Amino acid sequence: MASHVTSRLVLFVIFFVLVGLTALTVWVAYQDLGSWNAPVAVAIATLKAMLVIVIFMEMRFGQPLTWFAGASGVLFLLLLIGMTMADAMSRGWLGVPGK
Amino acid sequence: MDRAEKAVDYLNADYGVRSWLLTRDHKRIAILYLLSITVMFMLGSVFAVLIRLELLTPAGDVVQADTYNKLFTMHGIVMIFFFLVPSIPAVLGNFLLPLMIGARDLAFPRLNLLSWYVYMVGAAFTLWAVITGGVDTGWTFYTPYSTTASHTNVLATAVGIFITGFSSILTGVNFIVTIHTMRAPGMTWFRLPLFVWAHYATSLIMILGTPVIAITILMLGLERAFGIGIFDPALGGDPILFQHLFWFYSHPAVYIMILPSMGVVSEIITCFARRRIFGYSFIAASSLAIAVFGFLVWGHHMFTSTQSVYAAMVFSVLSFAVAVPSAVKVFNWTATLYRGSITFEAPMLFALGFIGLFTIGGLTGLFLAALGLDVHVHDTYFVVAHFHYIMVGGALMGYLGAIHFWWPKMTGRMYPEAPARISAALVFVGFNLTFFPQFILGYLGMPRRYHAYPEEFQVLNVMSTTGASILGVGYLVPLCYLIWSLWRGRVAEANPWGAAGLEWRTNSPPPTENFAATPIVEEEAYAYPLKEPEVV
């Protein structure tokens, strides 16, 4: 029953980093990065999510199985999005209407 | 024998309706599920009977076209969401998983009971939809028909399916956690019965796929009820997106139905061939492979939609790939039978029937995965025959085999052997007579979902309806003698089959806590021929 305890300092520091990243994502949204706005926004969000997962959700103490469970969810989500988009983006390549 | 009769078991541990409706015992919840899905199965069968009656003659004379549309829709919805998906996992998985791994219960007993209540609420919504006029969209709910054109009870049915999905999710979560954390000492992963591996793979699909169908049905409901048009082409929405999301669950859902049956067959074949399973680790791994590959092939349901040809080609190749782990299983079962001391008790007959029918169903699946051929037979009776070979010839045969095999464990009584063998034969013959002609009908071009057809198709349709009658008898017979056996059946000892597996090392029926003491596992699964089995 080794219960890991995170210090208050770490929790507060992470919180302020998260707030800072929120400010960053707002600022960067008003910059014109061409087609890079969306990837940057998602990247910052993922960084924030990882901080929450690793520190707040204590995944740094987590067992490999827990990591595996979480990762499989993300993997299958990417599969759903990826294969749906593969269809959507390759429509029309053939030059036959409706294909 | 005396001891088994006097012993306190899960059935006589407590009496009264409350003790059942508030139970947290996985075995009692399994019985609750058994009763509920049997009722739903009978309801779905009534729709099937009416469909077959209508198709007896070419003219649309028994029912109107609209009624016919509702019949096949309700048949599909009831059979898939309320019978096949919960069938083996919720009844036998629930009953056997803790027994097989040597645990006292599932990890979350209250969640388990909740899942049954959730199922019942979902079923109630669906029944209400049936009573108040039914629904006619087909079980696939394709938009925009289901969102705008249909004037039937789409919403109530959608709510029913949405709710029932959570029952599946809760069961899946419970099984995965139980298998990971509740195994008895010595029960390592590669000593698990293959039934448990199959349910692990099934649970993976349940937790990864079911939430997607839930949210998809929810979006459909929002669009229909409030005009929040996510799939509405008038706003630029894409009905094909609905099909993607729908089949992302509904194709793997086929494996939710078939994988548990495969697990059952592995148990039965080894027991009645008295042999260790051939290629244990390959069968175990192929279950996981089917679960994962199953998520990569959904586009083969959409070959004739506006899905891009390039995506279709990828889906086609991946669909061929999923045949590999399925074939691994069939070959391994066959190899297990080779030089076994085979006896033909009723469960074995069902299991052998499964192997044959599943093979036909699986191989015709390859026809449908081929792009060119699929364009020809898409939405014909060829497809209908194919998936009935998998779902009825496969999943349902497995379910019946499992019910017979574990009936003594569940009830403490033996079923009568002679009528059981007759019923297995009736089901096999009736099934083939019903659905094999449909392959030919489909290949000749008879489309599915029509209540009338040209006269040249009548002979084959009459054969099909005749077969369905035999099949119906084949299902009614077990219903009668299984109920009869509850009172008149021979009292079963702990291990009537001389089978391996922890579930046979406790009383029939087991006590509430399953085992007198937590069993310790010292050998791998299917250690046939058995040393003298002892009761713990």
Place this chain on the structure above:
Amino acid sequence: MSSRTSTVAHQFDDAEQQRNASTLGIWVFLVTEIMMFGGLFTAYVLYRSSYPEAFAAASHHLNATLGAANTIVLLSSSLSMALAVRASQVGSRWGTVAGLVVTIVLGCIFLGVKGYEYASKFEENLVPGPFFDLPGAEPQSELFFSLYFAMTGLHAVHMVIGVGVLATLVVMALRRRFDADYHNPVEIGGLYWHFVDIVWIYLFPLLYLLGRH
């Protein structure tokens, strides 16, 4: 030891097995949640890539300031939740209760702001359906608002459930159900709450910010 056996359910051998089971259980459940939101995210990715201009134009009608403020509110609630879990780990009952209550209050503030945003969308006729009216916009902008309401709505439902869960935890904590040895429910409630926070971390830039420049 004796105080611990009472909190171990009969199907478990010991507290550690129970703890492992509940931790794995909540993570597997969160995977189902990922997939459930995933269906909506798939629709979002498809439609944003198909109609980038219409979506960019429509997202200008969302209030980015309120969205950012709400993000901060939710991040603060995650902090207070983490503090509540920490307090429960060290066996501080009042620390646990205080952290949970602050989290509930912040969650309610978030829902209040969300409600205000919804109300203003009703006034501006931006709710999809027969009364949707966005002069001069392409029809696909209604798709954006359909997704906006579906995604934030589902998220809000999760928030409401979360508040209910936390309120239950407060009652349990006040009844001295937790100590330094047994506090699984607080940790599990925390994991759920953080997950809902993560969903919002993605929703905020995707719905409010993309296409601002």
